[in-house]
Amino acid sequence: MRAAGDDTPTLPEDPAALRALLLETRALVDTLIAERDLLASQNERLQHLLLKLRRRQFGTRSERLPEDQLLFAFEEIEATLAGNAAEAGKASPTLRDNQARRCRAGRGRLPAHLPRVEQVLAPEVTSCPCCQGPLVEIGTDTAERLDVIPAQFRVLVTRRPKLACRTCPGVVLQEPAPARLIEGGVPTEATVAHVLVSRYADHLPLYRQSQILARQGIAIGREVLADWAGTGAMEIVPVVRRMREILLASARLFADETTMPVLDPGRGKTKKGYAWAIARDDRPWGGADPPAVVFHYAPGRGAEHAKDLLAGYRGILQCDGYGAYKALAAASEGITLAFCWSHVRRGFIELAKGQTAPIAAETLQRIAALYAIEAEVRGKPPDIRHAARQARSQPLVEDLFA
Numbered sequence: 001m002r003a004a005g006d007d008t009p010t011l012p013e014d015p016a017a018l019r020a021l022l023l024e025t026r027a028l029v030d031t032l033i034a035e036r037d038l039l040a041s042q043n044e045r046l047q048h049l050l051l052k053l054r055r056r057q058f059g060t061r062s063e064r065l066p067e068d069q070l071l072f073a074f075e076e077i078e079a080t081l082a083g084n085a086a087e088a089g090k091a092s093p094t095l096r097d098n099q100a101r102r103c104r105a106g107r108g109r110l111p112a113h114l115p116r117v118e119q120v121l122a123p124e125v126t127s128c129p130c131c132q133g134p135l136v137e138i139g140t141d142t143a144e145r146l147d148v149i150p151a152q153f154r155v156l157v158t159r160r161p162k163l164a165c166r167t168c169p170g171v172v173l174q175e176p177a178p179a180r181l182i183e184g185g186v187p188t189e190a191t192v193a194h195v196l197v198s199r200y201a202d203h204l205p206l207y208r209q210s211q212i213l214a215r216q217g218i219a220i221g222r223e224v225l226a227d228w229a230g231t232g233a234m235e236i237v238p239v240v241r242r243m244r245e246i247l248l249a250s251a252r253l254f255a256d257e258t259t260m261p262v263l264d265p266g267r268g269k270t271k272k273g274y275a276w277a278i279a280r281d282d283r284p285w286g287g288a289d290p291p292a293v294v295f296h297y298a299p300g301r302g303a304e305h306a307k308d309l310l311a312g313y314r315g316i317l318q319c320d321g322y323g324a325y326k327a328l329a330a331a332s333e334g335i336t337l338a339f340c341w342s343h344v345r346r347g348f349i350e351l352a353k354g355q356t357a358p359i360a361a362e363t364l365q366r367i368a369a370l371y372a373i374e375a376e377v378r379g380k381p382p383d384i385r386h387a388a389r390q391a392r393s394q395p396l397v398e399d400l401f402a
Contacts, residue, residue, distance in 0.1 A: 253316070348363045
């Protein structure tokens with residue numbers, strides 16, 4: 001007999017059923033322990049990341065983490081968390097099934113332009129195990145995985161047969177050798193392009209590229225790759241010039257400049273140089289022109305460099321409040337400056353950090369309202385965006401300045 005109010009679960013009397021219940025309970029306990037250990041490990045890693053983020057934001061300048069180191073910390077922590085989850089999944093089938101379900105729910109579809117290689121896994125037995133009659137296909141389960149073929153190096157062999165006449169002495173015909181980008185060198189144009197993209201788009205130094213080649217048994221030193229990169233860069237100078245001409249014909253341009261370290265061989269150290277850039281991207285507001293950017297190196301930040309880069313331009317120039325652009329617009333009647341709200345906002349962010357300037361925090365809220373309007377009309381036709389800005393943004397701007 002059970003006392004009134006006793007909610008203790010009733011256990012089965014049958015030993016086999018009781019054993020099955022015990023095994024099920026043990027499996028559930030193992031799953032809960034694995035999940036607990038996984039969460040504890042994640043909390044420890046997140047606490048470590050939080051300390052790094054605080055040091056980056058509030059620490060002294062010498063303690064703050066550079067952007068690339070912060071990203072590296074994110075990658076390391078995320079990889080560690082994934083490793084812990086995989087290890088916990090091995091110990092718990094239930095947890096492993098839950099992880100697989102989450103992966104399937106958030107992975108999305110692979111791009112349609114990628115080539116598909118189909119593998120058909122059909123049962124070896126094609127007859128019914130009961131009546132031995134033939135089986136018919138009633139459906140197919142299809143799954144896609146992303147595969148990769150590592151970079152494959154190959155040798156292009158060019159043969160130029162020599163044809164001679166048996167009757168006429170001295171008659172020998174042969175196709176001339178094709179021109180090479182690197183005279184006397186071994187790389188094809190595709191190889192040089194690969195070195196340039198790896199170096200400047202993927203930020204892979206030449207000495208590391210040399211190590212990658214060495215793993216394939218290809219002994220090409222860093223100095224040879226540097227020669228290829230320099231020769232290839234000279235060959236694309238006409239392309240850069242043409243891109244600059246196309247950009248200067250645009251109705252709208254963005255311009256900015258940033259510092260960059262430049263080798264100074266005479267002093268044995270680096271000096272400060274500047275990378276000036278002009279760019280356009282009309283996609284957010286439905287423009288048909290393709291996006292493009294052109295970089296230009298200059299040893300300084302003076303107005304003469306902005307004049308050289310934008311010589312002959314007529315249109316709207318989006319920029320920050322740097323005086324070089326103002327001087328350029330003052331000397332040219334065809335340039336209209338459009339200053340950047342992001343740069344305006346940046347100054348108020350610095351003021352608002354100390355929590356001693358309430359007007360700065362209020363300004364950020366007002367600018368956020370302008371950003372929200374832009375997010376609604378982004379990509380829509382110009383007349384719709386213009387109407388929204390005149391009706392909704394202009395009163396906010398006037399009130400902000402008032």
